[in-house]
Amino acid sequence: MAFIAGIQVIHAPASALNNAGMQPGSATENAVVVKALRINGRSYPYVSAQAYRYWLRRTLEQLQPEGWTVAPIFREKKVAYTDANPVEYADDDVFGYMRAPGKSVEAADSRAAFVDATETKETVTRVSPFRVGTLVAMSDGLVQDFGTMSRHEGDPVPHEHQFYRTSLKGMFSIDLGRIGVFTYENRTGFLNLDEVRRQLAETRGLAHDEANRAYRLPDEVRLQRIRALLSAMPVVDGGAKQALHYTDVNPVVVVMAVVRGGNNPFYYTIDGDRQGLARPVLEAFQEIGEVWGDQILSPLYIGWVEGYASEGRQELEQNLETLQQAYPHGVVLGHPRRVFARLAEELERHPEWLA
Template sequence: MAFLSGFLLIDAPASALNNARDAQDAQYDNEVGVKLIRVGRESSPYVSAQAFRYWLRDTLSQNPEWLAHTAPVFREAKVAYTDANPIKYWDDDLFGYMRAEGKKASAKDSRADDSGRASATELSGSVTRTSPFRVGTLVSLAPTNVVKDFGVMSRTGPNMQEGDPVPHSHQFYRAVFKGQLSLDLGRAGLFTYTGKSGNQNLDEVRRKQAEDAGLEHVEAQKAYRLSRTERIQRIAPLIRGLGELRGGAKQALHYTDVTPAAVLLVVTKGGNNPLQYVVGAGEEGRPRVNTEALKETIRAWKDTFLSPIYVGWTAGFHDGERDKLRAALEELQAEGVSFVLEHPRTVLHHIADDLSSEAGAGWLA
C-alpha cells in the first residue's frame, strides 16, 4: 500500500490557537490558558490533533462538492456519531467513524425524538473504521515563553451601566508548530468487513448497498472498493484543503493565518514517515533545515519512494533555510532523487493532480 506522509509547519507569530480548560500558572479566576506540554521547567505550546482535524473539516465544508457528501450527525443522550456510511459520505471514508446504537431506554427515546433520523442508514451491528487520514499533535518546534495579556471589559456610551471595568487575562505565545501527516492512499475508498475492531467498516446493510452500487468486491481482503475515479474525487479535495486551512482560537485578538508556511511530503510504499527529522529547531527556536539528516534519510529510504519529494515553502518564511533545502535536494538529484519546490498551496494542488497521472495509478492499487 502507498502512503502520502510528511509534515507541515504553521507560523504563529503571536497566537493562542488552542486553549486549555484550566490555565497553568493562572493569576486570575477567569484567565484563559493555552495548551502546553511541560518538560522540566520548559513549556511547549501545542495544538491538539482533534483541533487540527476540526480546522480541516471546517475548511472542507466550504467546498460545495465536499459539503454535499458530508455525513449527518445523530445524537443519543450524551453520545454523538455520524451516519457511518463510507459508501455515501466522503468524510466517513477518509476520517473514520464508530457507531453502535445504545440499548438503554434513554438512548432509544433520543432516537425516537430525532426527526432527522429518517435519513439515517439502518444499522445491523456495530461498525467502526480507523481513519485513513492521520495527523499528529502540532507542537512548537522549541520551548517558548507564554505571555499573559491583561485586559478589561469596558465600553463607553450612553447605554453603559456605571461600575468598575471587569478585568480578565489570557495567554498567548510566539511559535512555529510542526505536525506529522499521513494518508493511507490504499485504504481510501476501500471498505472492509473483517469483524476486527476498526476494520468492521460495513455491516450487512452497508454490504448490500456496496453490491447494489457496483463496488468491486475484493474477496481476498473481505472488502469492497470504489473505482479509482471515485477515490481520486474524494482524496484530491482533502489534499488541496490542507493548503487552504483555516481555524484557530482567539482570532479576534491574535489573527493568525494557519495555512502551512511549509510542507514536506512524499508517497512511500509503507506508512513510515522518513522526513520527520529534516526540520527542527535552530537558534532561538527558529526553524532549521538539517541538510545532513535530509541526505541520510533520503539515501536510506529512497527505494521506498513512489513519488518526487514534494516541498512547499512560502517565500519570506526563513528564506535562508529554504535555500539550504533546495541546494541539498539539487545535490541529491545526481543520485536519481526528484523533487518539486513551490509554494505550499501550489505543491498540494500538484500532488492532487498527480493522483490522476500515470505515476499516480500505482498509489491507489
C-alpha cells in the same frame, strides 16, 4: 501499500490556537490557558490532533471540492455520531468512525435535519486512513496577557489569557490503499460495513473483493476524495482566539512524498532555530534520500512560503541540485499549495498506488 507521508509547519506570530480552558487559582479568577507540553521545566504550546482534524473537516465542508460529501451528524441523548456510511460520504471514509447499533431520530445539526440515519445492525468502526500528529511548538515561551471588560458602569472586570510566538511542527499520513475501500472483517477498526451497508454497497455497484472481505469504490471516485483532501490541507482555516490573535494556519512549510508502508521518515528534516522558526536540516534530507530511496515512490515535495524564514528556503534552493541526486524521483520545491497540487497530479499518473 502506498502512503502519502509528510510533515507540516504552521507559523503562529502571536497566537493562542488551542486552549485548555480556565486556569484555577489565577489572580483575576478569569484566566484562559493554552494547551502546552511541559519539558525540562519549559512550556511548549501545541495544537492537538483533534483540533487540527476539526479545522480540516470544517474547511472541507466550506470548500465542498469535487468528490467531497459531508456526513450528517445525529444525536441520542449524550451520544453524537456521524452516519458512519463511507459509501455515501467521503467524510466518513477519510476520517473514520465508530457507531453502535440503533437508529437516531434527532438531528444534531442542520445538515441532518431531513436525512434519516442509516440503520445500524451491529457496531461498525473504521480506522481513519488520514492520520495526523500533534503540532508541537519548536520553541518554548508563553506570554500572560491581561485585559479588562470596562464597557459598563462600575468597576472593570479583569481577565487574562496566554499566547505565544513560535512555529509548530507535526506529521501527517494518508493511507492511499484504504481510502474508498471498506472491509467487513469482524474485528475492531475493520468492520466498516454491517449488513445494511453491505447491501448499499451492492446496490451502488461497488466492486466486491471476497478474498479480502471488502468493497471498493471506483478508482476515479477514490482519487476525487484524495484530491479533495490535498486541496484543503494547504488552505485550512481555524484556530481559537482569532478575534484577538488573527492567525493564518495554512502550512508555511511542508515536506512529503509517496512511500511504501506507513513509516514517516521526514520528521527530522525540519528543525527549529532560537526564534522558533523552521530551518532545513540538509544532512537529514541527504541521509533520507540515501537510506529510504528504495521506499520512496514519488518525487520529494518541499513546500516553503517565500518570506517565511527566508534563509531556509534560500539554503534549499542553493542545494537543490545535490538533493535531486539523492532522491530517485527528484525533488520539487515551491509554495506549499503548489506542491500539494503537483502531488495530486502525480497520483493521477499512478493508479497502482491505490492498490
